[in-house]
Amino acid sequence: MAVEPIDFSVDDTAGKRRGIHPIPLVKRTLTAFIGRTERGPVNEPIALSSFDEYRRFFGSHVTFSFVSYAVQHYFLHGGQSAVVVRVVNRATRAGIELKAGDETLYLQARHPGSQEHLRVSIDYDGVEYDSSRFNLVVQRLRGAQSQLVEDQELYPRLCMRASDDRYIVDALQHSALLRLSAPVPGQRPDATPPKRPGEPMSYLATSTLGSDGSELTDYDIIGSGREGTGLFALLRTEPIDLLCIPPAPHRDLGITSFVAAERFCERQRCMLIWDPPWSWDTSAAAVRGVRSSLYASHNALTYFPRIRRRGDLVRFAGGLPACGAIAGLLARSDAGGVWRGLTDEIGALQTSFTAVEELAAKDITVLRRFGVNTLSRGPGSHYIVEGKVTLADPGRMSNAWRKLDRRRTLFFVLNQIVVATRSVHRGLDDRETVRNLEFQLTAFLIGLFKQGALVGRSASQAFLLRVVDTMDDSQLVVRVGVALQRPGEFVSYDFTYGPSGCTVRPAPALEAQQLVS
Numbered sequence: 279m280a281v282e283p284i285d286f287s288v289d290d291t292a293g294k295r296r297g298i299h300p301i302p303l304v305k306r307t308l309t310a311f312i313g314r315t316e317r318g319p320v321n322e323p324i325a326l327s328s329f330d331e332y333r334r335f336f337g338s339h340v341t342f343s344f345v346s347y348a349v350q351h352y353f354l355h356g357g358q359s360a361v362v363v364r365v366v367n368r369a370t371r372a373g374i375e376l377k378a379g380d381e382t383l384y385l386q387a388r389h390p391g392s393q394e395h396l397r398v399s400i401d402y403d404g405v406e407y408d409s410s411r412f413n414l415v416v417q418r419l420r421g422a423q424s425q426l427v428e429d430q431e432l433y434p435r436l437c438m439r440a441s442d443d444r445y446i447v448d449a450l451q452h453s454a455l456l457r458l459s460a461p462v463p464g465q466r467p468d469a470t471p472p473k474r475p476g477e478p479m480s481y482l483a484t485s486t487l488g489s490d491g492s493e494l495t496d497y498d499i500i501g502s503g504r505e506g507t508g509l510f511a512l513l514r515t516e517p518i519d520l521l522c523i524p525p526a527p528h529r530d531l532g533i534t535s536f537v538a539a540e541r542f543c544e545r546q547r548c549m550l551i552w553d554p555p556w557s558w559d560t561s562a563a564a565v566r567g568v569r570s571s572l573y574a575s576h577n578a579l580t581y582f583p584r585i586r587r588r589g590d591l592v593r594f595a596g597g598l599p600a601c602g603a604i605a606g607l608l609a610r611s612d613a614g615g616v617w618r619g620l621t622d623e624i625g626a627l628q629t630s631f632t633a634v635e636e637l638a639a640k641d642i643t644v645l646r647r648f649g650v651n652t653l654s655r656g657p658g659s660h661y662i663v664e665g666k667v668t669l670a671d672p673g674r675m676s677n678a679w680r681k682l683d684r685r686r687t688l689f690f691v692l693n694q695i696v697v698a699t700r701s702v703h704r705g706l707d708d709r710e711t712v713r714n715l716e717f718q719l720t721a722f723l724i725g726l727f728k729q730g731a732l733v734g735r736s737a738s739q740a741f742l743l744r745v746v747d748t749m750d751d752s753q754l755v756v757r758v759g760v761a762l763q764r765p766g767e768f769v770s771y772d773f774t775y776g777p778s779g780c781t782v783r784p785a786p787a788l789e790a791q792q793l794v795s
Contacts, residue, residue, distance in 0.1 A: 298714050298717050298718050298721075299698070299718070300718070300721055300722070300725075301694050301695065301698040301718060301719075301721070301722035301725075302694065303615065303722070303725050303726060303729060303731075304612065304613060304614070304615055304616075305612075305690075305694065306358055306359050306609075306612075306613075307357070307358075307359065307519045307520065307605075307608065307609035307612045308359045308360070308361060308515075308516060308517070308518045308519050308520075309352060309357055309359070309360050309361075309518065309519065309520040309521070309522060309605045309606075309609060310323070310360070310361045310362070310363065310512050310515075310518045310520070310521045310522065311345055311348055311349055311352075311360060311361070311362045311363070311522050311523075311524070311602070312345075312362075312363045312365060312499060312508070312509065312512075312521070312522075312523050313343055313344075313345035313364075313365065313494065313499075313523060313524055313526075314340070314342060314343035314345060314364065314365065314366065314490070314494060314526070315336035315337060315340070315343060315345055315346065315362070315364045316336060316337025316338060316339075316340045316346070316391065316393050317336060317337045317389060317391045317393045317394055318335045318336035318337065318362075318364045318389055318391075319335070319364060319388075319389055320364050320365065320366055320369075320389060320390065321363060321364070321365060321501065321505075321506065321507040321508065321511045322363070322364070322511065323361045323362070323363050323511050323512055323514055323515040324336075324361065324362050324363075325359070325360070325361050325515065326349070326359075326360045326361065326362060327358060327359060327360075328353055329349060329350045329353045329354075332346065332349050332350075332360075332362065335362070336362060336364060337393055340490075341527070342490065342493075342526060342527070343524070343526055343527075344524040344525065344526070344527065344598060344599050345362070345524050347524070347598050347599070347602065348522055348524040348599055348601055348602030348605075349362060349602060350602070351585075351598075351600070351602035351603040351606060351631075352522075352602040352603070352605050352606040352609070353606065354603070354606065354628060355602075355603045355604075355605075355606025355607050355610065355627070355628065356606045356607060356609055356610025356611075356624075357602075357605060357606040357609040357610070358609065359609075361512070361515050361518065363508070363511045363512065365494060365498045365499060365501070365507070365508055366390055366391075366490070366491045366494075366498070367491045367492045367493065367494050367495060367498045368489075368491040368492055369390035369391055369488070369489055369490055369491030370390055370488050370489045370491070371386040371387045371388075371389070371390045371391075371394070371459075371488050372386065372387040372392075372394045372395075372396060372484040372486060372487055372488035373385065373386050373387075373459065373484060373485055373486035374386075374396065374397075374398055374456075374482060374483075374484050374485055374486075375485045376398070376400060376467040376468070376482065377467065377468045378438075378463040378464075378465050378466060378467040378468060379463070379465045379468070381463035381464065381465065382460075382463065383462070383463050383467045384458070384459045384460035385398065385456050385457070385458060385459060386456065386457050386458075386459040387455065387456065387457075387484070387488055388453060388454060388455055388456055388457050390488055390489070390490075390491070391488050391489070391490055392487060392488050392489055392490050393488075393490075394418065394455075394484075394488050395418060395419040395420070395421060395422055395424070395483075395484070396416065396417065396418055396419075396455060396456070396483070396484055397416075397417050397419065397481040397482060397483045397484070398414060398415060398416050398417075398456075398470075398481060398482055399414075399415045399470045399479045399480060399481045399482070400412055400413070400414060400466075400467045400468065400469050400470050401413050401415075401469055401470070401471075401479050402469055404434070404435075405435055409466070410437050410438060410439060410442075410465075410466060411435050411436065411437050411444070411466065412436055412466045412467060412469070413432075413433065413434045413435065413436070414432075414433040414436055414446075415430070415431075415432055415433075415479075415481075416430065416431045416432075416433070416453070416455045416456050417429070417430045417431075417481070418430070418455055429454070429455065431453055431454070431455055431456075433446075433449050433450075436449055436466075437466075438462055438463065438464065438465060438466055446458070446462060447462060470482055493526060493529060494526070496531065496532045496534040496535040496538070499523060499531065499535045499538075499539070500534070500535060500538040500539075509538065509539060509542045512542075512546070513546075516697075517546065517547070517548070517693050517696075517697065518546065518548050519548050519549070519609075519612075519686075519689070519690075519693075520548060520549055520550075520551060520605045520608060520609070521539060521542075521543055521548055521549070521550045521551065522551050522601040522602060522605055523535065523539060523550075523552075523553075523601075524553060524599045524601055524602070525553055525556070525599060527596075528556050528596065529556070530555050530556055530557075533572055533573070536550075536552060536573055536575075536578070539552075539578075540552075540575040540577045540578045541577075543577040543578070544577050547688075547689040547692050547693050547782075548577075548689060549577060549578065549579060549668075549682070549685065549686060549689070550575070550577055550578040550579070551578075551579055551580070551601040551604055551605055552573065552578050552579070552580045552601075552669070553580070553581075553584075553599040553600070553601050554567075554580055554581065554582050554583075554584070554650075555567060556596065558582055558583070559596060559635075560635060561582075561583070561635055561636075561637050561638065561641040562641075564582045564583070564635075564641070564645060564650070565641055565644050565645065568644070568645060568648040568649075568650055569648065571648070573669060574649070574669055574670065574671035575668070575669050575670065576668045576669070576670035576679035576680075576685055577668070577685070578668065578669045579604075579649075579651060579667070579668050579669060579682055580649070580650055580651065580669055581600055581604060581650065581651040581652065581653060581663065581665075582635075582637075582645055582650050582651075582652060582653070583597065583633050583634050583635035583637070583653060584596065584597030584598055584599060584600055584633070584634050585597055585598055585600045585603060585627065585631050585632065585633055585634065585653065585661070586598055586631070586632060586634055587630055587631060587632075588629075588630055588631065588632050596634070597633075597634035600653065603627055603631065604651075604663060607620060607624060607625050607626075607627075607663060608620065608686075610624055611624045611625070615729055615731060616683070616686045616687050616690040616731075617683055617686075617687040617690075617726075617729070617730065617731035618683070619666055619682070619683035620663055620666060622656060622657075622662050625662050625663040625664075626656060626660040626661065626662050626663075627653070627660060627661045627662075627663075629658075629659050629660060631661065632659075632661060633653045633654075633655075633661050636655065637652055637653075637654055642654060642664070645665075646664075646665045646667060648671075649667050649668060649669040649670060649671065649680070650665070650667075650669075651663055651664065651665035651666065651667060651682075652664050652665055666681065666682045666683060667680055667681065667682055668680060668681070668682050668685055678762075678763055678769075684762045684763065687731055687760075687762060688760065688762060688769060691726065691731075691758070691760055692771060692782055694722065695719065695722070695758065695773060696773070696780055696782060698718065698722075699715060699718070699719075699773070699775070699780065700779065700780060702715055702754070702775045702780070712745065712754065715745070715754075715756065716743075716745060719743055719756065719758065720743060723737075723740075723741040723743060723758070723760070724737055726740075726741070726760075727740040727741065732760050732761050732762065733761040733762060733763060733764060733765050733767075734761050734765035734766065735765065738766075739761060739765035739766045740760070740761050740765070741758070741759060741760050741761065741768070742757070742758070742759040742768050742770070743756070743757070743758055743759075744756070744757040745757075752776065752777065753774065753775065753776045754774070754775040754776075755772055755773070755774050755775075756772070756773040756775070757770055757771070757772050757773075757785055758770065758771055758773065759771075759785070770784070770785035771783065771784055771785055772784075772785045
């Protein structure tokens with residue numbers, strides 16, 4: 279193996295002359311939310327840029343889940359990009375039955391839930407000459423008693439023959455509202471004529487109502503890696519930065535969910551925002567609870583107390599989870615660099631929100647010592663997120679990752695490199711590709727150093743970069759180390775580029791120390 283030192287004096291203009299794309303020093307924060315919603319696709323990661331988009335896909339607020347509130351709070355507090363995964367437990371689909379002569383055409387709502395208020399109509403307009411064809415109109419109504427149409431799909435000239443290019447089975451494959459639930463009849467469905475001549479066509483509503491299912495279990499949240507459900511659905515989207523799993527009203531998620539989620543975050547290099555137990559209803563209860571808590575991870579953060587809208591004492595006496603609001607504040611702060619963290623100005627909740635509990639100074643000190651951030655009254659009527667700590671237990675874990683900004687900066691660096699260099703493995707036999715990679719990574723690390731993201735008075739104290747090229751040109755190993763706590767004390771990772779792509783692993787401790795020397 280040949281170890282090549284990197285020239286720290288490389289500048290951005292050299293890279294631009296070589297046509298190298300710089301790695302951005304900031305990015306838009308992507309936050310994921312998992313849980314129950316009013317409606318929408320199940321186990322599908324849906325990217326959103328506003329709460330209006332959320333409502334279009336998933337409906338509005340419901341009594342059995344706080345996911346919608348968390349997403350709303352996220353966008354209200356500065357979040358710009360989110361992805362939502364709806365999970366259910368034994369939810370069922372609404373059904374519609376259409377007579378087709380002596381047979382029946384059975385249709386189902388595409389997605390399960392009690393709020394899929396669908397209706398359909400069948401007519402033969404324009405196809406009267408062909409007894410095998412029909413037109414299908416599908417509508418989603420706002421409510422069971424409403425006539426307001428929220429969504430509509432039109433399927434003209436459908437046919438029941440599998441050989442036809444308008445075969446109903448193929449057409450409904452792309453429907454966002456309906457799916458077939460039984461074998462197709464041999465003849466077209468009967469028309470749904472108007473009740474009286476001159477009136478519009480009639481519609482048939484659902485004959486079988488859907489259901490929202492039961493409360494989620496840990497297994498619903500965790501999901502299956504093989505099937506791509508639950509947490510694993512997030513592997514089908516771009517890398518996330520923050521993960522929120524808002525609990526149901528007065529129902530805590532279990533330690534099983536927490537362990538699975540924080541380990542998922544470890545592998546995906548993101549942070550879990552974990553809402554506190556509902557039993558933490560007073561500051562005294564929170565202090566007692568945190569002393570005996572089983573929840574500890576440097577990949578997670580929590581807080582106390584919960585929040586609510588000012589004056590809203592009836593609906594949410596116990597408060598609402600604040601994970602969405604905190605994620606929004608972090609996303610807003612990240613626009614200036616993940617390493618800068620929350621300031622009192624950026625880390626303040628909107629004035630329309632208040633904390634459900636006022637904390638004494640001694641309680642704040644205890645909670646922070648055990649890794650709990652606090653929502654405390656700041657200047658005026660604002661409540662400020664204070665602490666900026668992870669859930670790392672100082673008695674069981676390294677103190678290096680107690681600071682939230684430090685842990686997030688590491689994940690940011692690793693993810694930015696992975697995303698920007700994902701195609702390097704295609705040119706490992708080209709020395710120019712390797713040299714361009716050196717330029718790209720060096721410029722990125724120098725940029726971070728100049729912005730104050732890394733610790734040290736010089737670049738050599740702030741980061742290390744070594745390229746190890748194997749003899750047969752089938753694999754390339756790049757070691758990147760960054761100083762986040764002390765100058766010259768590097769947290770080092772190996773990026774291995776091979777035929778199958780890029781893998782990232784912590785560098786062996788002894789080898790990392792040898793490289794530093």
